[in-house]
Amino acid sequence: MDSEFMIGNVNSSLLERKKRGRPRKYRPDGESSFSSMKQMASSSSSSSAGKCFMEMEKKMAARCGGGGVGNERKHKSEIGSENLGDWIDCSTGSSFLPHVITINSGEDVYAKIMEFARQGPRTVCIVSGRGSVMNVTLRHPNSSGGIVTYEGLFEIVSLSGSFTPGSKFFSRTGTLTVTASGADRRIVGGLIAGRTTAATPIKVFVTSFMLSCPKLRSKKECMVFVLDVGPKLHPVLSDVEKACSLLAQLKLIYNKYDEVGVVLFGTEDTKNDLALTVGGYQNVMVLQDMNVVDGELVELLQKLPRGTVHGDFVVGLDMLIQKYGPTFKGKKHLYLITDALSPIKVPYEGTKEEQVITIAEQMVVHGIRMDCFTLRLQQDFSSNNEVMEENDFLLSLFSTKFAMKHVFVKNAASLFSHLGKRRISPVTIYRGDFELSPVWVYKKTSEERFPTLKSYSDKAPESDKSATREIKIGYEYRCSKNPSTVVPPEQRIKSFQYGPQVVPISSAELDAMKFKPEKGVKLLGFTDASNIMRHHYMRDVNLFLADPGSVPAIKAISALARAMKEMNKVAIVRCVWRQGQASVVIGVLTPNLSGSDNIPDTFYFNVLPFAEDLREFHFPSFSSMPPSMQPNEKQQDAADKLVQMLDLAPEGEEEALQPVFTLNPVLQRFYATLDAKSRNPDAAIPPVEDTLRKTIEPDPELLSRSTAAIEEFRNAFEIKRNLELKKSSRSSSDEELETLSTDGIEYSSTKKEESIGDDDPVKDFEAMIRPPGDDPKRVKRAMRLMRNKIFDLVESSFEGDTFEKALQCAVSLRKCCISREQEAEEFDAFLKRLKEFCSENYLKSFVDYMEEHDFCTKIGASSD
Numbered sequence: 001m002d003s004e005f006m007i008g009n010v011n012s013s014l015l016e017r018k019k020r021g022r023p024r025k026y027r028p029d030g031e032s033s034f035s036s037m038k039q040m041a042s043s044s045s046s047s048s049a050g051k052c053f054m055e056m057e058k059k060m061a062a063r064c065g066g067g068g069v070g071n072e073r074k075h076k077s078e079i080g081s082e083n084l085g086d087w088i089d090c091s092t093g094s095s096f097l098p099h100v101i102t103i104n105s106g107e108d109v110y111a112k113i114m115e116f117a118r119q120g121p122r123t124v125c126i127v128s129g130r131g132s133v134m135n136v137t138l139r140h141p142n143s144s145g146g147i148v149t150y151e152g153l154f155e156i157v158s159l160s161g162s163f164t165p166g167s168k169f170f171s172r173t174g175t176l177t178v179t180a181s182g183a184d185r186r187i188v189g190g191l192i193a194g195r196t197t198a199a200t201p202i203k204v205f206v207t208s209f210m211l212s213c214p215k216l217r218s219k220k221e222c223m224v225f226v227l228d229v230g231p232k233l234h235p236v237l238s239d240v241e242k243a244c245s246l247l248a249q250l251k252l253i254y255n256k257y258d259e260v261g262v263v264l265f266g267t268e269d270t271k272n273d274l275a276l277t278v279g280g281y282q283n284v285m286v287l288q289d290m291n292v293v294d295g296e297l298v299e300l301l302q303k304l305p306r307g308t309v310h311g312d313f314v315v316g317l318d319m320l321i322q323k324y325g326p327t328f329k330g331k332k333h334l335y336l337i338t339d340a341l342s343p344i345k346v347p348y349e350g351t352k353e354e355q356v357i358t359i360a361e362q363m364v365v366h367g368i369r370m371d372c373f374t375l376r377l378q379q380d381f382s383s384n385n386e387v388m389e390e391n392d393f394l395l396s397l398f399s400t401k402f403a404m405k406h407v408f409v410k411n412a413a414s415l416f417s418h419l420g421k422r423r424i425s426p427v428t429i430y431r432g433d434f435e436l437s438p439v440w441v442y443k444k445t446s447e448e449r450f451p452t453l454k455s456y457s458d459k460a461p462e463s464d465k466s467a468t469r470e471i472k473i474g475y476e477y478r479c480s481k482n483p484s485t486v487v488p489p490e491q492r493i494k495s496f497q498y499g500p501q502v503v504p505i506s507s508a509e510l511d512a513m514k515f516k517p518e519k520g521v522k523l524l525g526f527t528d529a530s531n532i533m534r535h536h537y538m539r540d541v542n543l544f545l546a547d548p549g550s551v552p553a554i555k556a557i558s559a560l561a562r563a564m565k566e567m568n569k570v571a572i573v574r575c576v577w578r579q580g581q582a583s584v585v586i587g588v589l590t591p592n593l594s595g596s597d598n599i600p601d602t603f604y605f606n607v608l609p610f611a612e613d614l615r616e617f618h619f620p621s622f623s624s625m626p627p628s629m630q631p632n633e634k635q636q637d638a639a640d641k642l643v644q645m646l647d648l649a650p651e652g653e654e655e656a657l658q659p660v661f662t663l664n665p666v667l668q669r670f671y672a673t674l675d676a677k678s679r680n681p682d683a684a685i686p687p688v689e690d691t692l693r694k695t696i697e698p699d700p701e702l703l704s705r706s707t708a709a710i711e712e713f714r715n716a717f718e719i720k721r722n723l724e725l726k727k728s729s730r731s732s733s734d735e736e737l738e739t740l741s742t743d744g745i746e747y748s749s750t751k752k753e754e755s756i757g758d759d760d761p762v763k764d765f766e767a768m769i770r771p772p773g774d775d776p777k778r779v780k781r782a783m784r785l786m787r788n789k790i791f792d793l794v795e796s797s798f799e800g801d802t803f804e805k806a807l808q809c810a811v812s813l814r815k816c817c818i819s820r821e822q823e824a825e826e827f828d829a830f831l832k833r834l835k836e837f838c839s840e841n842y843l844k845s846f847v848d849y850m851e852e853h854d855f856c857t858k859i860g861a862s863s864d
Helices: 033-042 048-064 069-081 109-117 231-254 273-277 295-301 313-324 352-365 385-402 412-419 507-513 551-567 633-645 665-679 690-696 700-716 732-740 761-769 776-795 803-819 821-840 844-852
Strands: 005-007 097-103 123-130 132-139 147-165 172-182 187-191 202-209 221-228 259-265 284-292 331-338 368-375 405-409 430-434 437-443 494-498 501-505 520-528 538-546 569-576 585-592 602-607
Touching: 097 109, 109 123, 109 147, 109 172, 109 202, 123 172, 132 172, 147 187, 172 352, 221 231, 221 313, 231 295, 231 331, 231 368, 231 412, 231 665, 259 295, 259 313, 284 295, 284 313, 295 665, 313 331, 313 352, 313 385, 352 368, 352 385, 368 385, 368 412, 385 405, 405 412, 412 690, 430 520, 437 551, 538 551, 538 585, 551 569, 551 585, 551 602, 569 602, 633 700, 665 690, 761 776, 761 803, 776 803, 776 821, 803 821, 803 844, 821 844
Parallel strands: 132 187, 221 259, 221 331, 331 368, 368 405
Antiparallel strands: 005 097, 097 202, 123 147, 123 202, 132 147, 147 172, 172 187, 259 284, 430 437, 437 538, 494 501, 520 569, 538 602, 569 585, 585 602
């Protein structure tokens, strides 16, 4: 039988504040308050808790209106002026809600309370509990392993604790403390650290509430490196040093107040406090205790000692939890780097799997996040298959059961990509309704920029430790008529140039003229995914997900995403992220279906361009060129092979230069140079790292495989130097067509020549074709210049102002071709190309103009 969740339902008017007189024993409707309390105790439903969670979150979102600073201020003011009991119907008059959890015999007490806490975004406090438990597992720092299990039947004397929402979906952090009495009258108590089974049905009384103000998170992070330095890791330890020191450099630049510690396991020496006080924890060294990150830590990580014994990551993690878990508050992050090829010691009590689960539970209790990197680079795996499989299974428990990150690293670039990127806490850019369902919007990708460099003042003596050495810039505005008079801020006003005049506009007028759309996300419609081109995506990618505290919203978004995926559709939406935002964003939602049961379906959001944002570039086709300039089959085949050679993800092979594994080379060079200059200002720029060199230089293996395709392409084409090529206002492809082809269609414009001017081009043309001697080359050149002049006139026209002159030039050119029968076909080709040119460049009005004057009815000179 499933456990039963009970929730009270009391009218909020019970606890309304009375102005004067004795307290009433009856509500305004005449009903006794005792009867309503009786009704609260009798109401019981397994779904009422979740329903109340969703109602609370929905009305909280409606009141807060998002995650901005202005909304927080509004939220605070509303809390002070309104009754919190009005926020939801099932409230007792404040944000606290009572619940009763029934835990049946044989169920785990901790797991059942955690299951209840994960139903919504509310904080849960355990008030008390009644019943009996069997075999209590408690945390005891002075015992071996830090965990003690008391066997037998115990009666619960007190049960208390709390669980608060974590950073991930449905994750909770907190502790549960129990005091129990045994049959032999002994009293045990402490933090529950393992399975505590209910011997009889247990009633647990809890309360839940929403924080009335935004949760203040500590900006400081405590980070610990837990590194395996055993003999099997020596070949790749240099890459580990570079990656860890790079992460420390990023901390030094962006988070200089964070604290970092370094713990090594697999060392010959033992250096930790627990080995002296408790015993055990051999071959574990605390290389750097928790301290604010500095340059010495970076140097320390670049010269790690080499161990001589096999590393046991379970011992290292256990020591870390016992030493740092209960000591440090705030955000705690752990980086475990090991090859997982050394055997794990058998624990004194229980199995290896139970020991790992206990450590993971303690990490959850203390709010420690862990990223585990298993290195599989250059080691020999042939003799360690059984050990490797067992260790991989143990490490997988962290990710499968406790949502911790576990990554297999196959090359140094992969390790650098995970450790060499700056961690940014996700912040919602929008919280609100998407039509009928509440959604949260996060940034999925963001451009990494250079750190902001501040000016440094050297005016203060170097011995002055209190000097901040900051430079502050201030501006003064003085009157032009009296430069000694400073204009105060209230007398300043912005002005804008309007022709020869300067128009002053106050800030109030500027604000009134701004477009201030209402905050929200509106669905404009659906379209086929094939209608949205990948090259139309603009800016960064955002992630749309359902409100994690609303189960109906998660189901609604999932149903919509799966239906769109099945029909191959995308959604076009209009987004205004903040109230009063100056710009409206139009974008496309692409469904992103999850492959895991505990991760909801989401949408990717990409900004789409407006019409004026598009830049279309037209390139001439080979089909428009003369046969002498078109590639033959051999050349086409060589070009195809060259293009196929450029594929970085051939079938059956791993993709090269994956973006997720490719660091920004400019930023990495900046970090390395900054580190060198911080130690010695006169130091030279350090050489490029080998890992970074693979990113900025061609891959030698890829080049060797592509040599044949490159040589074949080079031999298939003969390169000739063209001395007649001149600068032109047109594209280079048209200019090459003009100079290289004497028989093809020539339409490219050249620089204005004296023989055919703009004033009277027809007169200039006729003068060129009727010179003494009638030189054929001169006539040929005149006809070519006339064709170019016609193209220039048509292309430079404004509302058809040059159409008449262009038509006169075409008529004159046609007459010249009629007198020379061999030029008739060339004129036909020119006229056809002219019509194509007008169609491609939105100049079809010139074609209509020629038809109106009965010019195009006689196509070519041969038809006359």
